[in-house]
Amino acid sequence: MTATASGPARVIDPGRKRILQRRIRIIVAVTITYNVIEAIIALAAGTVASSAALIGFGLDSIVEVLSAAAIAWQFAAPDPEKREKVALRVVAYSFFGLAAYVIVDAGLSIFGLREPEHSPVGIALAAVSLAIMPVLSWFERRTGRELGSASAVADSKQTLICSYLSAALLGGLLLNSLLGWAWADSIAALVIAGFAVKEGLEAWKGDTCAVPISALTGERTLDADTCC
Secondary structure, X not given: OEEEOOEEEOOOOHHHHHHHHHHHHHHHHHHHHHXXXXXXXXXXXXXXXXXXXXXXXXXXXXXXXXXXXXXXHHHOOOOHHHHHHHHHHHHHHHHHHHHXXXXXXXXXXXXXXXXXXXXXXXXXXXXXXXXXXXXXXXHHXXXXXXXXXXXXXXXXXXXXXXHHHHHHHHHHHHHHHHHOOOOHHHHHHHHHHHHHHHHHHHHHHOOOOEOOOOOOOOOOOEOOOOOO
């Protein structure tokens, strides 16, 4: 039995643990594949429309691929727990990179150095991402919590923040197209950047709802009462 902050928690059956680890690998593979496609479409559409917002969204997809690849690397090992610290560092760097991009991109818009441009392809891409990303995030977070993997939970938060960016992009493109409000996406983006910095710091410290390793079992679980 492994202790958690809210009381004792069961040790995961080895068979169940292998199933959860395989599930994480599948989720990560789907996430990487989708984000590669998303990045290609966003960068191409952004170039055609001269849209810094869409190009930035494509670059953000590459950041998400980096984070998911770190989790794939971790769970490709026979003992993923040994690679968790390095994976958490990569996820943290991904959060910080994402926050930096969002702040710079929002600043360019606020100071009038670029204007979000109308793009039907961008609107469609943002809408599809907004539908897909929360589902992937929820599935990975749920699996990571049961498995006791702080890095998987951290990566699920990265995916969730990318869904927030999709919403910000969609809202910004629609408001700009319909009402001419070029500043709308920048305000939302700055709020998202704050969340990204917070989650990056938690991933760096390994505080992503993780419970300390038990001295008796060597196992680690996540506290379902405190994990988002």
